[in-house]
Amino acid sequence: MAKLYQIFEGVTRGLDGDGRGIIEIPGSRPIHANFTAPEDQVEVESLRRIKGKIYGQIVNLIKPGNERVVPRCPYAQTCGGCVWQFMDYEAQKKHKLELLNQPLEASHFTERIDTIIGAEDIYYFRNRMDYVFGPDGELGLKEPGSWCNYVDLKECHLLSAESSELLNVIRDLVKEFKLEPYEARKQTGALRYAVIREGKRSKERLLTLVTTSKQPIPDEFFEGLKKYTTTIYHGINDSLTDLSRGDQMILKHGQPLLREIINGITYYIPPQSFFQTNTAMAEKLQNTVLSKILPQESVLDLYCGVGFFSLALAKRGQKVKAIEIDAESIKCASQSATEQNLKVDFVASPAEDLSWAKESFDTLILDPPRAGLHPKVLSAVLEMAPKKIVYISCKFSRFVSELPSLSQNYTIQGMVALDLFPHTPHAEVVTVLVKKGA
Numbered sequence: 024m025a026k027l028y029q030i031f032e033g034v035t036r037g038l039d040g041d042g043r044g045i046i047e048i049p050g051s052r053p054i055h056a057n058f059t060a061p062e063d064q065v066e067v068e069s070l071r072r073i074k075g076k077i078y079g080q081i082v083n084l085i086k087p088g089n090e091r092v093v094p095r096c097p098y099a100q101t102c103g104g105c106v107w108q109f110m111d112y113e114a115q116k117k118h119k120l121e122l123l124n125q126p127l128e129a130s131h132f133t134e135r136i137d138t139i140i141g142a143e144d145i146y147y148f149r150n151r152m153d154y155v156f157g158p159d160g161e162l163g164l165k166e167p168g169s170w171c172n173y174v175d176l177k178e179c180h181l182l183s184a185e186s187s188e189l190l191n192v193i194r195d196l197v198k199e200f201k202l203e204p205y206e207a208r209k210q211t212g213a214l215r216y217a218v219i220r221e222g223k224r225s226k227e228r229l230l231t232l233v234t235t236s237k238q239p240i241p242d243e244f245f246e247g248l249k250k251y252t253t254t255i256y257h258g259i260n261d262s263l264t265d266l267s268r269g270d271q272m273i274l275k276h277g278q279p280l281l282r283e284i285i286n287g288i289t290y291y292i293p294p295q296s297f298f299q300t301n302t303a304m305a306e307k308l309q310n311t312v313l314s315k316i317l318p319q320e321s322v323l324d325l326y327c328g329v330g331f332f333s334l335a336l337a338k339r340g341q342k343v344k345a346i347e348i349d350a351e352s353i354k355c356a357s358q359s360a361t362e363q364n365l366k367v368d369f370v371a372s373p374a375e376d377l378s379w380a381k382e383s384f385d386t387l388i389l390d391p392p393r394a395g396l397h398p399k400v401l402s403a404v405l406e407m408a409p410k411k412i413v414y415i416s417c418k419f420s421r422f423v424s425e426l427p428s429l430s431q432n433y434t435i436q437g438m439v440a441l442d443l444f445p446h447t448p449h450a451e452v453v454t455v456l457v458k459k460g461a
């Protein structure tokens with residue numbers, strides 16, 4: 024077993040689920056470290072032992088492997104926003120497929136994902152970023168896996184050039200108005216997060232400045248940000264938990280909602296509600312899901328958000344019922360439906376209250392959060408027994424843990440991955456399950 028705080032020479036042989044390289048060390052256990060790609064020959068320092076695994080940090084790249092490219096961003100091998108930006112995009116997609124297939128293999132399923140739909144834009148593709156304020160005046164993101172090491176970003180290639188400019192303007196205004204960053208350990212200061220959301224198609228930009236109530240934020244501060252935004256909220260969050268959300272949201276400028284247009288449908292997005300974070304790939308995700316559902320099928324859309332799939336199905340004239348826990352999202356989904364003359368039965372309720380379970384539908388769309396399905400929902404789905412389930416998973420290992428239950432009654436008809444998250448190990452997977460004997 025490798026001792027800690029020692030430097031070892033090794034070769035990176037694979038990648039783990041968090042995107043770290045797995046470095047083979049002769050005569051010792053492998054060391055997991057960020058910012059290394061397969062076949063890199065490296066020197067790595069062992070730093071931590073967690074659950075039998077050793078984690079470290081690359082201290083020297085002796086010989087680069089052939090999957091490395093020169094990243095566009097100067098922070099690309101420090102910042103947690105893009106742990107794979109230094110890796111060729113074709114290699115990224117290949118490794119995502121390998122990582123996605125690992126839980127299937129480990130759980131002895133014979134099916135494999137062999138297709139990943141890649142992104143055309145691998146820079147400036149995100150429509151939301153949650154930038155954090157650090158204790159020393161940093162504004163940016165954290166180092167990968169760290170809760171206390173901040174990267175002060177003067178530029179970021181995930182959202183847009185304009186949003187990088189906005190970050191720099193915020194940083195300058197913070198100095199001008201002598202605003203204090205929040206310090207969790209001392210429980211002092213105000214500034215927590217600057218959350219920027221953009222409608223890539225609507226050209227709108229919504230900023231939420233999340234602060235504690237320990238220091239007032241003058242109106243002149245917000246005034247200086249107006250010309251970079253269409254909406255500004257001040258979110259107040261005094262909780263001990265590190266979240267980029269306001270418990271109280273005060274509209275400081277502009278219209279209350281952000282709009283985004285996907286495949287010709289206008290969606291209204293409340294400042295704190297979920298929306299797919301990659302607009303161009305969300306269009307492909309929507310098309311992929313719609314291609315798995317016949318126009319005559321009735322559909323129940325559980326975890327519907329602001330009506331992302333349901334409104335598109337309604338546009339094809341389908342009968343759709345849609346359930347979502349977030350009342351704000353449902354209000355927006357209904358507004359979109361009314362304005363665009365679309366008919367969907369939207370219901371604001373937690374999926375696990377099973378209000379939907381008495382009706383029957385041909386097809387069920389399941390798009391839960393990373394935690395997956397509540398056990399009550401999983402049982403009710405099996406009991407309701409729709410002919411087809413289209414499951415959209417953003418945490419595929421969680422979906423695979425539900426597969427033993429689902430595969431009692433369902434057969435996997437196809438699985439396709441979509442890369443909504445370039446430069447990270449994450450992907451969305453659309454799985455079609457058909458009822459056995461249907």
Ligand SMILES: C[S@@+](CC[C@H](N)C(=O)[O-])C[C@H]1O[C@@H](n2cnc3c(N)ncnc32)[C@H](O)[C@@H]1O
Pocket residue numbers: 297298299325326327328329330331332346347348349352372373374375390391392393417
């Ligand atoms: C991954 S998002 C998908 C949303 C939507 N399908 C889309 O593509 O935009 C998951 C959604 O589930 C909602 N949600 C979380 N827990 C829920 C629950 N217990 N019951 C119903 N909806 C829930 C979240 O608010 C979020 O909108």
